[in-house]
Amino acid sequence: MRFNPKARLDPGQVEGRGGGGGFRGGGGGGLPGGIRVGGGIGGLILTIILIVVFTQISGGGGGTTPGAGGGTDTSFEQCQSGADANRSQKCRLVAITNSVQSFWTDQYPKETGKPYVPIKTVSFTGQVSTNGCGTASSDVGPFYCPNDQRVYLDLSFFKQMLQGQLGAKGGPFAESYVVAHEYGHHIENLLGIMGRVRSAQGQNSDSVKLELMADCLAGAWAKHAQETDDAGGQPLITDLTQQDVAAALDSASAVGDDRIQKRSGGRVNPETWTHGSAAQRKQAFNHGLENGTIKACNLF
Secondary structure (H helix, E strand, O other): OEEOOOOEOOHHHEEEEOOOOOOOOOOOOOOHHHOOOOOOOOOOOOHHHHHHHHHHHHOOOOOOOOOOOOOEEOHHHHOOEHHHHHHOHHHHHHHHHHHHHHHHHHHHHHHHOOOOOOOEEEEOOOEEEOOOOOEEEHHHOOEEEOOOOEEEEOOHHHHHHHHHHOOOOOOHHHHHHHHHHHHHHHHHHHHOOHHHOOOOOOOOOHHHHHHHHHHHHHHHHHHHHHHOEOOOOOEOEEEOOHHHHHHHHHHHHHOOHHHHHHHOOOOOOHHHOOOOOHHHHHHHHHHHHHHOOHHHHOOO
């Protein structure tokens, strides 16, 4: 995967934050059972840690000011071109975000007759406080907060957790898949689908449908990734290979509930699934890649 060196990036679509303060009470919308983070791609990575994190997100704990202890990181301002994205992981995050939002800016109105609402990707270190979803640590993995309409991720996730604990091959397009998946949740939110989620666990649950739909929407972006442009009409992505697609499929498989349960030493229990099996996640991404539309991905 290579970005067009001549493409102009919009670093304003990505916000950098330092480590946040302590956990805060409250929570905001979209998912059942009081879990309000919008369903991150790493949602089953460390079950015990997640129980702790989600409990504290959903309520209790001392209140803190969102972003406390952090401050704005302006380092993304150096990400000005596709050439920067080819050299730097931080700038690659900007380019991926730009490409995903370029696609949905065109595609969402075509299919819905309504304008796409652009949002920001928030890059944080260690832990982050949000306005609408409480405070989360990096152990949660990347997530979308529907009340904030923000995608949150710690860049260390890709190497330490996706490749490390989960055993994925990784690479730039694997990172792109993760970001595009979270923006798939934003599309679901705009469509009003998150408010229709009722069942939180089980291989046929609404939660699994929500995640598989986001995988499919990530595939829809991937189908059109080389057609996405910067503000001046320059293509953002010039080279996308079958090897890149294979890396995305490998990552989709690595975050399957059954794979995670096996790697954690537990038994595979479909009744506790929240994201879908490795096979389901790969199939969903492939379905989006083949069809490239919201309509083809809508499991609701």
